[in-house]
Amino acid sequence: MSIHIGVAGWSIPSALADRFPASGTHLERYGARFSAVELNSSFYRPHRRTTYERWAASVPPGFRFSVKLPRTITHERRFVDCQALLDRFAEETDGLGNKRGPVLVQLPPSFVYPGDSAERFLSDLKTTVTDNIVLEPRHASWFMPDVDHMLERQKVARVAADPARPPPVAQPGGWHGCAYFRLHGSPRMYESAYGQDAIAAHAGVVAALARHGIDVWTVYDNTVYGAATRNAFELIDVLSGHDI
Template identity: 55%
Template sequence: MTEAPTFIGTAGWSVPSRYADRFPAEGSHLERYAQRLNAVEINTSFYRPHRRTTYERWAASVPEDFRFAVKLPRTLTHERRLVDGEDLIDRFAAEVGGLGAKLGGLLVQLPPSLPFKADAVGAFFTALRRRIDAPTACEPRHPSWFVPEAEARLAALEVARVAADPPRAAGADQPGGWGGLVYYRLHGSPQIYVSDYDDTLLATMRRRLAGHRQAGIPAWCIFDNTAAFAALGNALTVAGR
């Protein structure tokens, strides 16, 4: 069996001064970052749109095997709540198309108040996948998503459920939904967005990712504990760089 790719990175590509000596001195933050890690999650797209030319510039700044995951706009997930969003999907698709082959995935993070509704979920992800041909992961945060019906619906739509730490429900820290993709988002624990992960957790992540790779399942591991600059060091440790 051919080993599957593993993508390890952080939410955003800033290079804090505490890690500067582990990166090339020359280039933009993204260019320097991409010399040590092979993936990044663009979170700014959640808050505001970016021009297609901006995505094109980012794509041109990184090596051929580097990949971007892009977070869907909150106008789709938090304001329209997955309903009647085809015009916004069209706009987003036109923008992220600027990444070309370096678009590695889409992240759909849902508000904690949004429950699972099979019809709305089916219509939304069908529309999204029809317009953007990229692996898709969903990070739900309402308890109703962590039940067999929701898992089966995501699997049928070929949408992976994010394995998140800290978990919102029992089993939420394990991959779910479609089994053709694994996507870990590590937000920091016990203090979300802040805490540095210890060596034991990071070693566990390395073993999990190795297992997915050997099983032929593409996997992402994104560290979102960026508030105190822990994410980059954690990602470098898991990547072995």
């Protein structure tokens, strides 16, 4: 069982700078307070293996990076003819060593479930990248029992996200060995902070899942005004009072 709490990216809001060490790179300072981060820049552009190695060396042993699969695979190719791209992604991110956590596969809202080709792709991905895979589909066609069963077979967890569009997005699905929450802020995505009641309710969910031996990730993405970092600290504080 493990609980990972972090932010999408490791920027440090100036209003919270005093909660981090005064010296070091942003990543070194961030890693001194949080155990995980979601790396989204890999979605937009490749990074050298040596860059990933440098990042891994900047954080403590228990720290984990979740890494977003490139958009060339998910949004442009849409799973078609991607093996060379997967090989490149795996080789680069292998630089993280055992600090590489789940690979996040976020799909465009227009990506309709393509049937058997989805299972073939996920199988290829799991063969190429041996860490956990978490899938964030955003078209209603992915939220059907037969798709959930496919994800279970492949041991791929379905992301739970807020705001939830469509509504089933709010709950984790697929493989039950990992639960991955992406919290973008509500009602204003990327901006709104979560209040104490929302933090406490989510802490209860995280604690319950962790007690069942599930690997639980919570990533706050309401980063525009620094709410993500504050909410991550608040969740850690509330969970410290739970019996886990």
